[in-house]
Amino acid sequence: MPGTGRLTSDRHLLGIEPLTREEILRILGRARELRSQDGAVERSLAGRSVVTLFYEASTRTRASFELAAQKLGASIVSLASSSSSVSKGESVWDTGRTLAAMEPTVIVCRHKSAGAPHLLASAVESVSDTKVINAGDGAHEHPTQALLDALTLLDRLDTLEGRTIAIIGDIAHSRVARSNLFLLKKLGATVLLGGPRSLVPDQLTTMGGVIVRDVDTIIEVADAVMMLRVQFERLVGPPPFPSLSDYTRTYGLTVDRANRMKPAAFVMHPGPMNRGIEIDPEVADGPTSVVAHQVRNGIAARMAVLERATGMGPWAGRRAQ
Amino acid sequence: MSRLVLRHVRAFDPGAGLDLEDTTVVVEDDLLVDLAASRDTTGERVIEGQGRLLIPGLVDLRAHLGEPGFTRRESVATGVRAAAAGGFTTVLAMPTTQPTVDRPEVVELIQARARQAGPTRVLVAGALSVGRQGERLAEMGKLKAAGCVAFTDADRAVKDSQLLRYALETAGDLGLPVITHAEDESLSLGGVMHEGIMSNRLGVAGAPGAAEVVGVARDLALAELTGCRLHIGHVSTAAAVELIRQAKRRGIRVTAEVAPLHLLLTDEELSGYDPHAKVFPPLRPAPDVDAMIMALADGTVDCVASDHTPQTELEKKVELDQAAPGAIALETTLAVILGLVRDKRLTLHRAVAVLTRAPSQALGRKDLGRLRLGGPADVCLVDLERSWCFERAEVLSRSHNSPLLGRTFTGRAVLTVAQGQITHESL
Numbered sequence: 162m163p164g165t166g167r168l169t170s171d172r173h174l175l176g177i178e179p180l181t182r183e184e185i186l187r188i189l190g191r192a193r194e195l196r197s198q199d200g201a202v203e204r205s206l207a208g209r210s211v212v213t214l215f216y217e218a219s220t221r222t223r224a225s226f227e228l229a230a231q232k233l234g235a236s237i238v239s240l241a242s243s244s245s246s247v248s249k250g251e252s253v254w255d256t257g258r259t260l261a262a263m264e265p266t267v268i269v270c271r272h273k274s275a276g277a278p279h280l281l282a283s284a285v286e287s288v289s290d291t292k293v294i295n296a297g298d299g300a301h302e303h304p305t306q307a308l309l310d311a312l313t314l315l316d317r318l319d320t321l322e323g324r325t326i327a328i329i330g331d332i333a334h335s336r337v338a339r340s341n342l343f344l345l346k347k348l349g350a351t352v353l354l355g356g357p358r359s360l361v362p363d364q365l366t367t368m369g370g371v372i373v374r375d376v377d378t379i380i381e382v383a384d385a386v387m388m389l390r391v392q393f394e395r396l397v398g399p400p401p402f403p404s405l406s407d408y409t410r411t412y413g414l415t416v417d418r419a420n421r422m423k424p425a426a427f428v429m430h431p432g433p434m435n436r437g438i439e440i441d442p443e444v445a446d447g448p449t450s451v452v453a454h455q456v457r458n459g460i461a462a463r464m465a466v467l468e469r470a471t472g473m474g475p476w477a478g479r480r481a482q
Numbered sequence: 483m484s485r486l487v488l489r490h491v492r493a494f495d496p497g498a499g500l501d502l503e504d505t506t507v508v509v510e511d512d513l514l515v516d517l518a519a520s521r522d523t524t525g526e527r528v529i530e531g532q533g534r535l536l537i538p539g540l541v542d543l544r545a546h547l548g549e550p551g552f553t554r555r556e557s558v559a560t561g562v563r564a565a566a567a568g569g570f571t572t573v574l575a576m577p578t579t580q581p582t583v584d585r586p587e588v589v590e591l592i593q594a595r596a597r598q599a600g601p602t603r604v605l606v607a608g609a610l611s612v613g614r615q616g617e618r619l620a621e622m623g624k625l626k627a628a629g630c631v632a633f634t635d636a637d638r639a640v641k642d643s644q645l646l647r648y649a650l651e652t653a654g655d656l657g658l659p660v661i662t663h664a665e666d667e668s669l670s671l672g673g674v675m676h677e678g679i680m681s682n683r684l685g686v687a688g689a690p691g692a693a694e695v696v697g698v699a700r701d702l703a704l705a706e707l708t709g710c711r712l713h714i715g716h717v718s719t720a721a722a723v724e725l726i727r728q729a730k731r732r733g734i735r736v737t738a739e740v741a742p743l744h745l746l747l748t749d750e751e752l753s754g755y756d757p758h759a760k761v762f763p764p765l766r767p768a769p770d771v772d773a774m775i776m777a778l779a780d781g782t783v784d785c786v787a788s789d790h791t792p793q794t795e796l797e798k799k800v801e802l803d804q805a806a807p808g809a810i811a812l813e814t815t816l817a818v819i820l821g822l823v824r825d826k827r828l829t830l831h832r833a834v835a836v837l838t839r840a841p842s843q844a845l846g847r848k849d850l851g852r853l854r855l856g857g858p859a860d861v862c863l864v865d866l867e868r869s870w871c872f873e874r875a876e877v878l879s880r881s882h883n884s885p886l887l888g889r890t891f892t893g894r895a896v897l898t899v900a901q902g903q904i905t906h907e908s909l
Binding site: 167178252253254272274275276277279280298299300301302333336339362364365367368395397398 | 668671672677678679681682683684685686687754755799800801802803804
């Protein structure tokens with residue numbers, strides 16, 4: 162049954178939730194190795210092919226995946242929904258089977274519907290050995306973002322064990338928040354979630370987050386503060402808060418709030434940023450911001466994930482976990 | 483005159499206080515003429531019951547039969563075949579058709595298809611509003627004259643409270659019930675599944691249980707205001723049940739139904755984004771399921787309705803948020819309810835009543851859903867021990883959308899007789 166049956170391969174990367182702590186550490190370790198090799202990276206994906214299938218607009222994720230695949234020597238086919246059969250009404254199921262029949266090594270998929278990569282992976286498995294990597298599905302998961310964020314955090318904090326990481330903003334609609342929450346918990350961090358009830362529902366505590374409604378409290382105790390934008394495109398019905406400036410007043414990372422962070426604490430943002438709403442421009446571009454570093458780490462994290470999907474690097478001859 | 487003899491059966495109609503072990507029941511033409519005949523009675527067909535349970539033919543209050551307009555999903559003919567296999571002898575067809583049942587011609591078309599399809603009784607629910615648009619009342623007088631037995635906008639809540647008030651009053655004047663889908667659609671807007679722990683984990687837009695609760699509260703207030711008969715369709719939350727319980731205590735004329743899936747599955751079914759587990763109302767967490775079972779057992783919820791909702795593979799083999807909600811259910815409803823009896827959550831007495839007498843009463847039909855000497859020969863022979871698997875290849879409905887495919891059940895209808903004719907047999 163589509164989207165229902167258990168997948169037979171464990172080399173797809175559909176989310177952080179199913180990964181073990183050891184597997185996450187293996188990916189991060191490999192990403193560091195690849196990053197340090199820089200220009201001298203072994204072209205472990207030479208002769209392999211990577212399809213990027215993006216049903217949703219993306220700048221950084223797509224570019225990052227394609228650069229990562231290029232560095233590993235893979236050939237890349239880049240598909241966007243506006244320029245492919247998707248715009249002719251082809252379903253994810255059919256697209257998956259069609260692409261899989263051409264036997265690419267990996268399909269990297271971004272989709273607006275939660276669970277779509279799972280459906281794609283089921284379709285693909287019915288045809289070939291191609292692996293699927295989730296590049297963001299609706300408000301579900303964005304595993305490579307969480308991996309690059311972890312890489313960035315560990316560059317500064319050495320360990321996440323016992324650390325306090327804050328995620329503030331529209332968590333209900335954020336795949337970045339979900340993947341980060343799963344990952345940070347697996348690596349032993351305390352995760353504080355901040356934002357209005359309409360965007361940070363109480364049920365999120367069951368996933369291990371601690372909800373603190375008062376952002377000023379969070380700011381003062383966090384070792385790192387991850388700001389998320391409000392995903393206006395996913396909102397239906399009346400606006401969930403009174404106004405943008407009212408939101409900024411209560412939940413935004415203003416200069417004033419940033420000044421009250423712990424001395425070594427730093428600011429992260431997965432992008433795209435809505436400057437002046439969830440984060441002041443001065444903070445986004447200021448000395449505590451590691452946004453550019455996050456983007457740089459994205460390539461290494463995605464290289465590691467591509468190797469995992471293809472069974473290369475530390476995954477040669479090993480089962481993924 | 484044709485004569486069918488059912489020998490060695492346990493004739494069981496708990497609502498009538500009837501429980502005759504090892505008896506012989508005789509059907510002549512379309513009537514039950516003897517419930518305790520002599521063992522050597524003969525007829526054109528003599529069926530050996532082996533002591534199995536003979537109950538009234540099951541009555542379903544909520545089936546989407548797809549005709550006219552959606553025959554890729556289901557037709558009246560395929561729908562009644564599925565119904566018969568599930569032990570049903572009466573189904574109430576929802577006006578989820580194209581065009582909808584807001585004019586007598588559509589009623590007549592469905593009735594004509596039903597006559598061609600066989601003796602299973604297909605009752606027709608008329609639309610409550612023109613085009614089920616919720617703007618003005620459908621011509622209920624004409625629809626009743628054509629044969630409609632209830633009025634409903636099916637899966638659409640009536641947004642305008644004044645219109646629902648008028649609908650209750652108009653239907654009440656005609657002596658017929660209104661069936662509502664109780665929901666505040668502004669609260670559930672965009673919801674794909676139940677809003678809760680699962681929806682948050684999966685990143686899927688949720689519809690809170692409160693959307694149903696608000697809808698039920700409003701509908702109950704209007705039933706009280708008008709004093710007219712209200713039947714609330716597919717209730718699924720503990721809090722809504724509590725409101726219904728209070729309303730009944732206060733003497734409001736309300737009946738309610740629950741769908742079998744809301745007695746069996748929780749929103750955990752969606753953990754793998756299975757579109758087959760996407761139904762409407764959505765599957766709820768375990769405490770709601772538990773409350774629904776208890777409410778069915780204690781009579782707060784009067785009856786079970788299949789909510790048989792066929793959808794094609796095209797409508798289901800897509801992303802969860804794009805998938806059409808609903809599941810086929812006529813062939814599995816009895817088995818699900820008998821499962822509750824095996825689990826000791828429901829008495830056999832109650833299990834039979836909620837599928838026969840209770841739904842008939844909700845429609846105000848005293849003739850259906852009972853075993854009565856001289857009454858209609860609508861019966862169902864049940865093997866409580868029969869183990870069977872709900873296999874895709876054996877599905878009789880035209881569609882195959884069900885989260886229960888591949889599941890093994892114990893207990894099923896092995897013979898169904900509608901209007902004196904055998905409509906299903908797997909003795």
